[in-house]
Amino acid sequence: MGDGIREGNLLIRRRLGRRRSDSSGGGRRLGDRLLLALPAAAAIALLFVTPIVVFAVYSFLSGSVYGFSAHLPFTFANYRAVVSDPTIGRLATNSVIVGFAVAGVSLAIGLPTAFWLRYCAGRFQQALIFLLVLAMFAGYLVRIYAWRTILGQDGILNDALQRIGLTSHPLGFLVFSRFAIVVALVQIVLPFVVLLLFAGFRPIEPRILESAQDLGAGFLTRWRRVVLPLIAVPAGSAFMLCILIGTSDYVTPLLLGAPGQLTVGVQIQRYFQELGEYPFGAALAMLVLLCYGILYAAFGLGFRLLRLRRLEWQT
């Protein structure tokens, strides 16, 4: 008896199963559908995963002759050489200063801007967002280069300042300085930062802010207790992005920085393009990636400890 029922159940289930797979047209071939992603997976595995592995191995190989001759045996010599390089201290300090300055300034400008675009822009919102996207694609090199014309010794800004009478002679620190590097890098990352933060503000309904206000929260309290906790995680991603771009970009420090003010990005580029010392460059790059990883983990841990989460946007 029991067997009969079980058999009947099985039969029905099998039939239902078949019906369902028939009606969803290719349900039997669910595996097949994922096969559609195989070409992409192969390409990314070949062009992204393999290079990472090769690169990690390189950083432990010996030899650093121009024209390339990395070979066995495995060694930590590259790491030791990179770390004991006399300029490494200045390099690290400068990178940290530039990275954090870019991130800080970008967030300080980006937060109010994204806030205004989300809650106050009204019918201009779409057009302004479109302008942001446009600024993003106005050409990476030219946006760095333009600052030379503006900040240069006889550039537009110095010219204007002297005409107004604020200074009697050109300000020297405007170009070929850390100031110029940060200005140019902020201009590059700002559209990304504003868009990331705008996306972060999107799930936060205006009525949340309004009820905070109705409950008597002043401006500072509203930002500290309501806005900042809700935007913290997207702001963290934006901060991380600024650090990544600010420290790895090599064009800006070369074109706008003083000769001594190298960042890790410039140094990696020098190892690869000027000196041809791939293993050294690989070792430095791996160390920088390690630092990024530590910072990223610190953010994650901080958010977890503070119980901060990203709001999901409901369509």
Place this chain on the structure above:
Amino acid sequence: MSAERRSIGAGIVTAAAFVFLFAPLVVVIVFSFQSSASLTLPLTGPSVAWYRRVFGDPDFQQALEHSAEIGAIMAVSTLVVGTSAAYGVTRSTLRIRSALASLLTAPITLPALFLGVMLVSLFNQISLRLSLVTVGLAHFVWTFPVFFLLARVALDRMDRALEEVAADLGARPLRSFWRVTWPQVRPLLVGASALSFAFSFDEFIATSFVAGPQQTVPLLVYGKIRRTIDPTINVISTVLMAMMLALWLGAFLYAISRRRLRFQPSAASGAA
């Protein structure tokens, strides 16, 4: 309303931010139309002399051709490979699909510098001579994840009931995709494909490591910037900005004219 009144400060910052973003671009455009070779005030009056020089320059023509070629190949290849991958990932029930999706978006986490040095190490190791081919391979890794992210969003958000109806009516998967799925996601995917073109066209850092003797436009511009200050740089930049503006307006108008789904430019840009 009251919240709006209180955001005058944020409004001022926003205005300043937009001035800060666009002032350099205005400067570049203005100086591209000057007759003098120096890039200082006062302005010397309008002229298109530098434009003539740029368009007559065979190096520029060659670089433009290379960049356009690679950009077009990126637009098409990400469209085909990316749409197929996003369709596979969103329509599969296998558990590894999310792992696969993370793999496909992973390159986005690395700055271009690292992509460049890693790829040049690989090419070196397998003795692949640097050329436009290696540039194309690098640009594919650079442009693919963004396209894939957007395509995945589009294919996830569309109305899937229609696909089920098509299947119930006996449409084969390919036919169902072409007649039912594709028309719904086309605006966003075409826009994302334009994005691939733009990302490829503007890429400099990774390209500088994997390029052979053939130049792309950013490589040419960088060479000029390193050598001298020269109004032709402003001219090339202005031309490129005009191209990008045309590309974006085109993609935007296309998306609006074909809109079947709500078009959300900020959803697109947020992922970028």
